[in-house]
Amino acid sequence: MVTLEDVAKQAGVSLATASRVLNGSTRQVGAALRARVERAADELGYRANIAAQTLARGAGNVIGIVVHDLTDPYFAALADGAMRTAAGERLLVMVGTTHRDPEQEIAYVATLHAQRVRAVLLAGSRVADERVTARLAAELAAYQASGGRVACVGQDLLGVDTVAPANRDGAAALARSLAGLGHTRFAVLAGPPHLMTAADRCAGFVTAVRDLGLPAPRVVHGPFDRDGGYTAAQETGDATCVFAVNDVMAVGALAAYRERGIRVPDDVSVAGFDDIVTLRDQVPSLTTVRLPLKDMGARALELALSGGDSRVVENVPGEVVLRESVKPLP
Amino acid sequence: MVTLEDVAKQAGVSLATASRVLNGSTRQVGAALRARVERAADELGYRANIAAQTLARGAGNVIGIVVHDLTDPYFAALADGAMRTAAGERLLVMVGTTHRDPEQEIAYVATLHAQRVRAVLLAGSRVADERVTARLAAELAAYQASGGRVACVGQDLLGVDTVAPANRDGAAALARSLAGLGHTRFAVLAGPPHLMTAADRCAGFVTAVRDLGLPAPRVVHGPFDRDGGYTAAQETGDATCVFAVNDVMAVGALAAYRERGIRVPDDVSVAGFDDIVTLRDQVPSLTTVRLPLKDMGARALELALSGGDSRVVENVPGEVVLRESVKPLP
């Protein structure tokens, strides 16, 4: 393993000079020595030891992103957006997946803290469990106290910079659009009750329906994924319009209806949320609420990095996109 | 920032003892002191500085994964598989995305080398450019020379442990299956000529068709993504069966045909490759060649970590999955 000392020796200069040449510094080094050092480094195949640099400099160039599940296109898009920003700032990215286990999320924050990463980005819904949230908040506070920066995509519950999608408003707008098409009997594939993103979308939808003076939707809970949508779709009763709280569940619902010979949108209209790119070629194309996921990821990281003095909460509106999977009631 | 020294002082013990208690060691520490140290650490909110640990121990607990594009479900699945293995070994993961730029890939390897990561996993097709490949190989060799471990998912061109999907054989088997349904006029949406995964799949397919004594397929090149498939599908001429070299392209092709009123599979059969989970609910459901992507990612990381003496190349067979998007010719 080649160290800076080896290079310095080979070049016949001091450690300080070698460091200044190779790893950047405000100080200049004469052309002759500079060349000698560079040649030596090249010959020896020197690579700076970043752990040592981090220790010496007291600051690293790594950030952390914590997501629930990378294979979920929602998180992939968020992470991708953030990673582009990171790349622009010449930062490396450590990605952790919690697989929806809040304990893992806490553990990951602790680990990233130990790594002294510059910033931590929490992408993914909070859960409605005050004890867990409090512990996570405490862990984040400890991290921030030692100079770390934190941002979060989701609900503003942690007391950190947050990019908050307008889950309630988006779902409400969707409900009004669908009601505008003449639907009155709704069902909601609501996902897990404790997952706040799911709960907010469900609540926004239900509230809007009620405010329109329509009968309360039937709410079916279940997992937040494709199979959850598939299963929940078995229990939508006589609803003419079904709202799945995310696109992936909506796709599961479409599959369930297809199998049972129920035509979408002729027999039942289906809508989702997120406007996942990978799912745009679904047939019938999915009515949904578009969220600018990549931008949100990028923006969240910018917030964390910018290190503003005061906390920022950005509200990101969703845009209702009507497509083939819904149909006006005659 | 709380250091181990602070903890030791507060507990009234030496640095060595504190280290042994908090950060693991083969040596035992008496119960009384152990408790004192733990209490002090807790009170002070101590977090080990991993950069310092890495430096002192001479080895970190981080691995690196380099992918082309996280939002591509192919890479997401690969990465997810690897990350599960990593989590099992209590390793952290740094993810880099190259966005298909080979230079970025090389740069990333250099960076991960500098980070002294334990292993690097290269997920993603090689390109047919000997100069680039040679430079990447050199970079990897340097990394390995200093103790790093490398594995790769894709083509065995780098001289490192490799998990190689049977792209040629899979495509050939698919060709035979499709020919078995009576098709004789094929087209291939071949992706970029220089991308080896694309090229191998295309070649496997074309060769198998020729070996069957059928006319050579029309080969249409283009980007390796959804839009590439969409565009290339405009030029499939009178083919009755179209093979897109990956599922994402196949979905693009389905969209193109749909828009033009060409029915799949009635007017043209379409097949893809990979069997991407997110795309399984596509209508019509996609005939494809299934690759166990998560396992491949996991396996590749295991190879890298296992540190076997001799190099391993594992061939992963694909399984032809016939679904609705193809139809026998009458």
Place this chain on the structure above:
DNA sequence: GGCATACTGGAAATCGCTTTCCGGGAGGTC
């Protein structure tokens, strides 16, 4: 020519932690 000023190069302290080595006390054996 003399003096202040800027640069450049090097020695050495430092970052926070691990680990070897050493010393002292407890326990076991003959």
Place this chain on the structure above:
DNA sequence: GACCTCCCGGAAAGCGATTTCCAGTATGCC
């Protein structure tokens, strides 16, 4: 009771960089 082990605690030497000083030389200005 002497001797040998075994264990546990601490002092100190690294790990591989950065960076602060300090010194020496070249430069600018009068």
